[in-house]
Amino acid sequence: MLQGHQSWAFTNRPVIQATGTVVGPDEGDGPLANDFDIVHGDLQLEQESWEKAERKLMEEAAELAIKKAGLTKEQIQFYVGGDLMNQIISNTFAARTLTIPYLGIFGACSTSMEGLALAAMMVNSGDADYVMAGTCSHNCTSEKQFRYPTEYGSQKPPTAQYTVTGAGAAVLSRKGDGPIVTGATIGRVIDMGIKDPFNMGAAMAPAAVDTLQAHLRDFDREPGYYDLIVTGDLASVGYEIANELLEKHKIPISQTIYKDCGLMIYDIEKQPVVIAGGSGCGCSASVTYGHIMKQLRNGDLKRVLVIATGALLSPLSFQQGESIPCIAHAVSIEGGVH
Amino acid sequence: MLQGHQSWAFTNRPVIQATGTVVGPDEGDGPLANDFDIVHGDLQLEQESWEKAERKLMEEAAELAIKKAGLTKEQIQFYVGGDLMNQIISNTFAARTLTIPYLGIFGACSTSMEGLALAAMMVNSGDADYVMAGTCSHNCTSEKQFRYPTEYGSQKPPTAQYTVTGAGAAVLSRKGDGPIVTGATIGRVIDMGIKDPFNMGAAMAPAAVDTLQAHLRDFDREPGYYDLIVTGDLASVGYEIANELLEKHKIPISQTIYKDCGLMIYDIEKQPVVIAGGSGCGCSASVTYGHIMKQLRNGDLKRVLVIATGALLSPLSFQQGESIPCIAHAVSIEGGVH
Numbered sequence: 093m094l095q096g097h098q099s100w101a102f103t104n105r106p107v108i109q110a111t112g113t114v115v116g117p118d119e120g121d122g123p124l125a126n127d128f129d130i131v132h133g134d135l136q137l138e139q140e141s142w143e144k145a146e147r148k149l150m151e152e153a154a155e156l157a158i159k160k161a162g163l164t165k166e167q168i169q170f171y172v173g174g175d176l177m178n179q180i181i182s183n184t185f186a187a188r189t190l191t192i193p194y195l196g197i198f199g200a201c202s203t204s205m206e207g208l209a210l211a212a213m214m215v216n217s218g219d220a221d222y223v224m225a226g227t228c229s230h231n232c233t234s235e236k237q238f239r240y241p242t243e244y245g246s247q248k249p250p251t252a253q254y255t256v257t258g259a260g261a262a263v264l265s266r267k268g269d270g271p272i273v274t275g276a277t278i279g280r281v282i283d284m285g286i287k288d289p290f291n292m293g294a295a296m297a298p299a300a301v302d303t304l305q306a307h308l309r310d311f312d313r314e315p316g317y318y319d320l321i322v323t324g325d326l327a328s329v330g331y332e333i334a335n336e337l338l339e340k341h342k343i344p345i346s347q348t349i350y351k352d353c354g355l356m357i358y359d360i361e362k363q364p365v366v367i368a369g370g371s372g373c374g375c376s377a378s379v380t381y382g383h384i385m386k387q388l389r390n391g392d393l394k395r396v397l398v399i400a401t402g403a404l405l406s407p408l409s410f411q412q413g414e415s416i417p418c419i420a421h422a423v424s425i426e427g428g429v430h
Numbered sequence: 431m432l433q434g435h436q437s438w439a440f441t442n443r444p445v446i447q448a449t450g451t452v453v454g455p456d457e458g459d460g461p462l463a464n465d466f467d468i469v470h471g472d473l474q475l476e477q478e479s480w481e482k483a484e485r486k487l488m489e490e491a492a493e494l495a496i497k498k499a500g501l502t503k504e505q506i507q508f509y510v511g512g513d514l515m516n517q518i519i520s521n522t523f524a525a526r527t528l529t530i531p532y533l534g535i536f537g538a539c540s541t542s543m544e545g546l547a548l549a550a551m552m553v554n555s556g557d558a559d560y561v562m563a564g565t566c567s568h569n570c571t572s573e574k575q576f577r578y579p580t581e582y583g584s585q586k587p588p589t590a591q592y593t594v595t596g597a598g599a600a601v602l603s604r605k606g607d608g609p610i611v612t613g614a615t616i617g618r619v620i621d622m623g624i625k626d627p628f629n630m631g632a633a634m635a636p637a638a639v640d641t642l643q644a645h646l647r648d649f650d651r652e653p654g655y656y657d658l659i660v661t662g663d664l665a666s667v668g669y670e671i672a673n674e675l676l677e678k679h680k681i682p683i684s685q686t687i688y689k690d691c692g693l694m695i696y697d698i699e700k701q702p703v704v705i706a707g708g709s710g711c712g713c714s715a716s717v718t719y720g721h722i723m724k725q726l727r728n729g730d731l732k733r734v735l736v737i738a739t740g741a742l743l744s745p746l747s748f749q750q751g752e753s754i755p756c757i758a759h760a761v762s763i764e765g766g767v768h
Binding site for chain 1: 508742
């Protein structure tokens, strides 16, 4: 049901029945290693290209989620997926393997929550009995597509982020128990004129705050309604800017409840390779469907708002002098609502 | 409401309140010229790049649709859009201009009906009062991204299709009168192993037939339920293959009711530049929202099924030896249902 101007309230209990998360070696070295289903020790996954390795991550996460839900892929009516690759090939080829009717989406790193929001809407309104949402990213495929050939190993400024190698999938239905998707807020495109593809956090922070403001307004809530509010992948630079913007807009949010997935998935002190922190569709997806879901299931968290941020960066529009348009979509997930 | 395995039945009258269509010079030379709102005489639209011209087409179509619906952009809650460009930049930048909360989608040329299906679902379920769906393509931007630099003017085989320069947008709500979206069928990814990017029609035809079969099964209908069934952009080669597949699968469909947008938008005899016919997101969008909508409004057509086909072609996966995965989404639109 439409809630306010740009949000949905889901009152028919769309339950996240099961999730699947698969990550790579750097994520396996990070503080959340134990919260993922599979940690691969290498980036290649025995595939002949990084793109095929990324696809494999997605397929594994999807198959795991379906299996953990006690279902077969034939029982899932729709798969809502997308990723960072041109023509979202990781998800398209995964959808070919899965043979589930497929809705391709693109919101850069916000794809995770765009997919979860749409999946929850379908289940909530009775347009699906079972639906799956998924997304993924791979450090090497993103690097070569958006910046420089991966093999260059080019030096980067301290604002740069590190694309997460990982995939996450969630199966939703009205049946069973589990964390419930209670609402979603769809973001507008926000562009503050930032043109530096090595400073995505700064570009995305205003979009995250815009969507949070809209969410609080549409649901008439204070940030304290939530135990945890996480942004997708602002990393250290964007996280600081987001905090400044929250203060500027007088949004009362305590540092203890506001975190960022890009800072949670790695230990930026002990893992200097990640520079400012994590990014990529796989970042918010693996943290949400792995770490956060675990805490919602065991009762450590009751109410969480995930604001997945996306820099809708295009090498072509960047070359043509355009700035980086950004977006953020927020989804509220609550445990223990029966 | 879920209908069968992969379809939605919309019983709450999601009305297409208004549409906007904008095309380029070749489409203005074609047989449907009088059915479009704006025909541009050149491909540049006074913009400094073809990409910016494509964005302009989308913005014009969207603004027209909103204006014709008697609304302001502030009244539209969600914009569902996508296109063929990497990172769907035409729609992302149009969404920046429009400042409407934005859901980016990608289904190649099937994007038109993926967007309409999702928009109708939102209105039908009460998740939106007003929602807009839109898509676009531009001959020169597609040519350079998917094949060769446009300036080459490379020779092409007789199976090649010509990307439509055009955009279409539709505003939906439960209010007012107009053609009603009564159902939709979401397609699976179908890949018959075709690897030739100059023969997209052949690659896509099996996906179109698969989705049509699913639609007829899910709704328990015969093709004769419809006055018109149109595929998106199979063009002459794919249209012939689709007809063969329909015969093989014993789907009784008369030639008088089955047409293809790629063959409707151009006169392939008088316009040899288009070779086998039209393709691109703008093909099914401009034909559906221009020509077909006009006929539904004036009563010449009562029940139409639009099966938008998409070749989820990626230059990268093609270079890595992959075949072309395809998909088709079908939407039924009925006039005079009050």
